[in-house]
Amino acid sequence: MAQQEPYKKLIIAVSVIIPVVVAILFRVKIDGYDFSFLPPIYASINALTAVLLVTAVLAIRNKKRQLHERLMKTCIGLSAIFLVMYVLYHMTSDSTPYGGEGPVRYVYYFILITHIILSVVVIPFVLFTLGRALGGNFEKHKALAKYTFPVWLYVAITGVIVYLMISPYYA
Numbered sequence: 701m702a703q704q705e706p707y708k709k710l711i712i713a714v715s716v717i718i719p720v721v722v723a724i725l726f727r728v729k730i731d732g733y734d735f736s737f738l739p740p741i742y743a744s745i746n747a748l749t750a751v752l753l754v755t756a757v758l759a760i761r762n763k764k765r766q767l768h769e770r771l772m773k774t775c776i777g778l779s780a781i782f783l784v785m786y787v788l789y790h791m792t793s794d795s796t797p798y799g800g801e802g803p804v805r806y807v808y809y810f811i812l813i814t815h816i817i818l819s820v821v822v823i824p825f826v827l828f829t830l831g832r833a834l835g836g837n838f839e840k841h842k843a844l845a846k847y848t849f850p851v852w853l854y855v856a857i858t859g860v861i862v863y864l865m866i867s868p869y870y871a
Contacts, residue, residue, distance in 0.1 A: 707831040715824035718783075719819050723733040738789040739870065743863035745782045748857035759848060769833070775852075776826065782859075797825040808865050822851045825855050 756771035798808050825848040832841035 705828075705831065706835060707827070711824055711827040711831060714827060718762050718823055719820045722783070722787055726790055728791050730792050733792040735785075735789045735792045738785045738865065739863055742785040742789070745778050745785070746856045746859035746863075749778045749782070750853055750860070752778070753849065753853050753856065761854045772830070772833075776830065779826075794871075796866055796869050796871065798866055800861070800865065804865075809864070811858050811865070812862050815862055817857060818851055819855045819859075822848070822855050825851055 737809060752771050752775050756768050756775065759765075759771060760768040798805065798812075800808055824845065828846045831846045832838070832844060
């Protein structure tokens with residue numbers, strides 16, 4: 701079993717540590733820095749990630765494995781950059797309350813809550829999918845990727861939607 705999932709313990713640890721550290725860092729407030737320019741940048745990173753995820757799937761369907769691999773590694777890198785910027789912004793800025801009213805408010809909170817939950821869920825999915833590819837277990841990689849892809853794509857797209865919906869309310 702260890703041969704099939706050589707990174708299992710590391711992936712589980714990282715999948716727990718990342719959300720815990722992010723939650724802790726959200727409680728840390730650092731005054732004196734203005735990173736208010738970051739939300740449109742990290743929303744753009746989410747948009748680019750979504751485009752590259754779709755492009756990577758098209759690449760592998762067209763038997764362009766090397767392109768697929770490069771695109772997926774780029775998506776992982778973009779997601780890491782996004783996370784750093786997101787945490788940095790929230791450590792140096794107050795939360796922005798959503799100001800929309802009526803039914804759109806419920807839509808916003810539904811999208812936000814599902815985005816947050818799935819952004820935590822997608823971490824082990826991505827890491828296990830990557831681990832299977834790195835280990836050369838492409839059948840298991842493909843089997844898991846069919847679940848990882850839509851979840852990751854949803855997180856990337858809803859990140860942009862959340863930004864667009866809340867951006868009018870930034871101070």
